Amino acid sequence: MVRALGLPTAALRVVLAAICGLLTYTAFPPMGLWWAAFVGVGGLMALVRGRSLGGGLVLGLVYGAGLFTPLLHFTAVAMGNPIGWAALVTLQSLYLAALGSAWALVSRLPALEDREQQETAPSSSARGSGTGAVKGRRIHPGLARIGAFAILWSGVEELRSSWPLGGFPFGRLAFAMADAPMLPLAAYGGSIGLSLITALIAACLAEAAWCLRRARAFPAIVSATAAGALLLAPIILPVDTRTQEGTIRVGAIQGNVAKDFENAYGRALEVTGNHTEATRRLLAEPGTGRLDMVIWPENAADLDPRTHRATARLVEQAAQEAGAPVLVGAVAVEGQVRYNDMLIWSPDQGAGDYYRKHRPVPFAEYIPARDLVRRLTTQVDRIGIDMAPGHGPYALSVPAAAQDRNVTLAMGICFEVAYDDALRAGVRQGGQAIVIPTNNASFLDSGEAAQQLAQGRVQAVVHGRSVIQVSTVGYTAIINPKGAVLQVTEPYTQDGIAADVGLRSSVTVADRLGPWPGLMAESLAGALVLAGIVGAVRRWRAARTTRRTRS
Incomplete structure (x- = not known):
């Protein structure tokens, strides 16, 4: 040769x-x-x-x-x-x-x-x-x-x-x-x-x-x-992309986080406040109209609103002003473990159902064989409490405020967008669209966010669903079932997208093959x-x- x-x-x-x-x-x-x-x-x-x-x-x-x-x-x-x-x-x-x-x-x-x-x-x-x-x-x-x-x-x-x-x-x-x-x-x-x-x-x-x-x-x-x-x-x-179950009017919120993100999350309520402000700005824009739901990204709540009153007030304020439920990313700490959740917060009713991330990232969200790995590097101790996998459904039923009905959304938090089987499970459980809340703040200006957007585009075609990707810092995007980006924000800007998202119920050949x-x-x-x-x-x-x- x-x-x-x-x-x-x-x-x-x-x-x-x-x-x-x-x-x-x-x-x-x-x-x-x-x-x-x-x-x-x-x-x-x-x-x-x-x-x-x-x-x-x-x-x-x-x-x-x-x-x-x-x-x-x-x-x-x-x-x-x-x-x-x-x-x-x-x-x-x-x-x-x-x-x-x-x-x-x-x-x-x-x-x-x-x-x-x-x-x-x-x-x-x-x-x-x-x-x-x-x-x-x-x-x-x-x-x-x-x-x-x-x-x-x-x-x-x-x-x-x-x-x-x-x-x-x-x-x-x-x-x-x-x-x-x-x-x-x-x-x-x-x-x-x-x-x-x-x-x-x-x-x-x-x-x-x-x-x-x-x-x-x-x-x-x-x-x-x-x-x-x-x-x-x-x-x-x-590639069938027809709307089969009507549409929902979604507000996708990118609150933005300072590039010294570690300090930003350490400053109480700054990140949550950013997303509340971005929600208010989107609602004030001409053409936004009545929203069925507002979607915030992963980790949009600095502190869990289920246990922290000041955070709850900010989320409730956004839900009240929108007149619609807010899906908010929050981390729950239960004993010696923590969980990555997407929580439904309804006006006047507060915290409701949630999706719990099934696939935390090893060595990033939890440390396998911690004692053994510590012998190689003490960096493992930067993750003080391991994140545990969720065991609930892969889909979330969310009230559509302007339609008097519930809409089932297939969920995948952050890196879960790269796993066909995780999103497939949500689609097979009735997911009519796919929501990918993510927090790209720790990756700054690297290529990770762009890679993740491309993954969402491919997954839209794999599962024949619209994808709503919502990031703290970008890219926040609406993707149709053909994998085309319909709307997208710029990185590191406070912004929001109001869009009508088509809902579908048919299953692709890929999802039938599993x-x-x-x-x-x-x-x-x-x-x-x-x-x-x-x-x-x-x-x-x-x-x-x-x-x-x-x-």
């Missing part, structure tokens, strides 16, 4: 792997060069193809570092030091190292090698049963390579996004595709389906480049044409890895037998 691509040294391959990782990063917001993912991922496929197990591991690890180091820099911004950033980048890069090793093994299977590769092997016996596989195979090796790599990518991505401790889906290829033509596919295959087609396009382009390098014009044209078809064909997929596409990707990837291991053992045994015969 090195000769074919003109790469003189292993060191240059490592440099190129890092560049491919950086290219993939640029596909994600805030840069948003979605097409760069095809170049970066395809480059990884080409670099690792035919390498040794160790070579694939190193190249995958370096690629992962190139991708995740800038993508996850917001964690260093939030912590104020690089410890957590380095740990998270290392962990996520290990998954790409595993992918590199897996692809190195699988790419050397006889069914994936070209005929001349078989013929130039040391001997037919050294290929085990490879000769028969070449003569009897039905799938063209180029097509087999494309499919195998895309399956491996998707399987590793699904594993990374779900395990351990619930996984970490930031960096899914799907979340770089909010502006790509393939976005409608998300309604049929979910995030995993959108990632799979992205990896397929990248693999097709890598295969086309490989063929061109060997002056094989026809297969190069076929591979490039296939990439174009995969890119453009999803445009024709129908977890099965992800499980299938993991299973097929596991089968390919097993085949690769078996193939490697056969080659080793055949080579050992050949050496013994010659000696």
